[in-house]
Amino acid sequence: MIHNIMLVEGNRLMLEQLSSVIKNTQGVELVARFREAGEALGQGIVFMPNIILLDADNSNIINLLTEFRRVFPTASIICTGEKWNAESSNLCINAGAKCFLVKPFSSDELRDAIMSFSTSFADARSNVLTFFSPKGKSGKTTLIANLAMSLARRSGSSVGIIDADLQFGDMAFFFDLKPQSTIVEAARDKDFLSPVSLNSYFVPVAKKVSILCGTKEPSLIDKVSIPAFEALVKMARTMFSYLLIDVPAGFNPTSIAAAEMSDTTYIVAMLNGGYEVQHIQRALEIFKSWPNYQSRVKTILTRVEPCNITSKQQMEEVIGYPVEGIIPNAFLKVSAAADDGHMALDLDPDSTFAQRVNFLAKKIINYKQDDSDDF
Ligand SMILES: Nc1ncnc2c1ncn2[C@@H]1O[C@H](COP(=O)(O)OP(=O)(O)OP(=O)(O)O)[C@@H](O)[C@H]1O
Ligand SMILES: [Mg+2]
Structure with a gap:
């Protein structure tokens, strides 16, 4: 199964850096990228992403997660943050994210993350x-x-x-x-x-x-x-x-x-x-x-x-x-x-x-x- 990724990242430099990591990762394709979560919610659906990398360095992340899950019910959402913090990682996971990745991540980390919840594969x-x-x-x-x-x-x-x-x-x-x-x-x-x-x-x-x-x-x-x-x-x-x-x-x-x-x-x-x-x-x-x-x-x-x-x-x-x-x-x-x-x-x-x-x-x-x- 090919993983179609939509990247949502507020920081412009980070957006570029993560885009190139995704492009260099085997088995995944970067189908869309946005700096604004609102734009992703409005325009992303036409790209049919099955994985969404969502910038969690946002005070509104829990509401955003709810919205993304409503608009993209079949996609898996991975939250990304500049620092791992037990509390926010847990909040994201409780709000429906599959996992929390610290950015910038490597291709291996991205693949490991996807594998860990691709239950069809792991289970x-x-x-x-x-x-x-x-x-x-x-x-x-x-x-x-x-x-x-x-x-x-x-x-x-x-x-x-x-x-x-x-x-x-x-x-x-x-x-x-x-x-x-x-x-x-x-x-x-x-x-x-x-x-x-x-x-x-x-x-x-x-x-x-x-x-x-x-x-x-x-x-x-x-x-x-x-x-x-x-x-x-x-x-x-x-x-x-x-x-x-x-x-x-x-x-x-x-x-x-x-x-x-x-x-x-x-x-x-x-x-x-x-x-x-x-x-x-x-x-x-x-x-x-x-x-x-x-x-x-x-x-x-x-x-x-x-x-x-x-x-x-x-x-x-x-x-x-x-x-x-x-x-x-x-x-x-x-x-x-x-x-x-x-x-x-x-x-x-x-x-x-x-x-x-x-x-x-x-x-x-x-x-x-x-x-x-x-x-
Ligand atoms: N096939 C074998 N033939 C002979 N001796 C063995 C064999 N396998 C292990 N031993 C020896 O038996 C002892 C116990 O082995 P091991 O620690 O693997 O067993 P264990 O069931 O895990 O023990 P424990 O109850 O202490 O956890 C060790 O001294 C080990 O070198
Ligand atoms: Mg033993």
């Missing part, structure tokens, strides 16, 4: 995946990090990770990050955020992969309420094609909220010769209250040796439920990767670990399976 592709473990130390953080990389590379689409293991999340350690902003700041600011501004709370770690890191201290868990967490997930799912959520072990308000909001919940357990099978079965019993649990709940076993189809089938029989994926014992690889700041996936791309992670990514992307011996 159709967004896939929210929660990784749940009955008990801790299941290998799920390792799996999420490696799977995110594989998903981004194979699909070419954007992948977001939310570390919602609110007390002891270690995704930031995993990627050796010292984030400025975390889920705590995002939850604090959630009422003033739009998908475009929430993006800056995510830390990019690779091409097309970024992370909203967990709390810096366990006591900060109180700063992330469940409604705030839910609002962040809702917003983030419009920003990424795949959203992977790491949650604390066991059933708790965070893991339940994340699972409820997900398209797929993976129960992840590490085979350690303990009671993992019983834990999976007990967790499944709880998820069975969902009417469609068989399509929404999948299991992944880690540290499976030998990591082959026979082991997978044996485990399916013991558990009494299909096993979506198996990951081999990769302790040495995972530790070596952590030591030199790499992903285990990359240390040895031909390893069984890499193959199994890539296979899971393929399944998520829904590749046609032509390798008949893959499992």
Whole structure:
């Protein structure tokens, strides 16, 4: 879909500057531009804009928004302002603007903004995946990090990770990050955020992969309420094609909220010769209250040796439920990767670990399976 933009900008120099940014942005066309909002309201309709960039540095902006929505009911309105200010951004969004962009913006920012509300585009592709473990130390953080990389590379689409293991999340350690902003700041600011501004709370770690890191201290868990967490997930799912959520072990308000909001919940357990099978079965019993649990709940076993189809089938029989994926014992690889700041996936791309992670990514992307011996 081509985006036909009408630009309304009171400042002449800014009008020129923004016009040239729009003209240099792929997938959008500048169909009309006005310095006076009144002129745009009177004459703009003949240009059939489907996006209106409206100068919000105007004391009358809320009334103007109402008028623009009345005259252009099918167009999306983006407010633009010289400074981002939580209060005015929120007022504009409440009055019907899709988002608030600080000007002058770049082509990338404009495209990100449009993508964030083109629901036909984002919603159709967004896939929210929660990784749940009955008990801790299941290998799920390792799996999420490696799977995110594989998903981004194979699909070419954007992948977001939310570390919602609110007390002891270690995704930031995993990627050796010292984030400025975390889920705590995002939850604090959630009422003033739009998908475009929430993006800056995510830390990019690779091409097309970024992370909203967990709390810096366990006591900060109180700063992330469940409604705030839910609002962040809702917003983030419009920003990424795949959203992977790491949650604390066991059933708790965070893991339940994340699972409820997900398209797929993976129960992840590490085979350690303990009671993992019983834990999976007990967790499944709880998820069975969902009417469609068989399509929404999948299991992944880690540290499976030998990591082959026979082991997978044996485990399916013991558990009494299909096993979506198996990951081999990769302790040495995972530790070596952590030591030199790499992903285990990359240390040895031909390893069984890499193959199994890539296979899971393929399944998520829904590749046609032509390798008949893959499992
Ligand atoms: N496939 C694997 N094989 C063997 N060891 C693994 C594997 N994946 C992860 N580990 C090791 O298991 C430990 C736990 O891994 P990880 O932190 O990924 O699990 P987790 O379920 O997220 O744990 P937590 O409950 O602490 O969040 C780490 O020491 C990690 O190196
Ligand atoms: Mg973890």
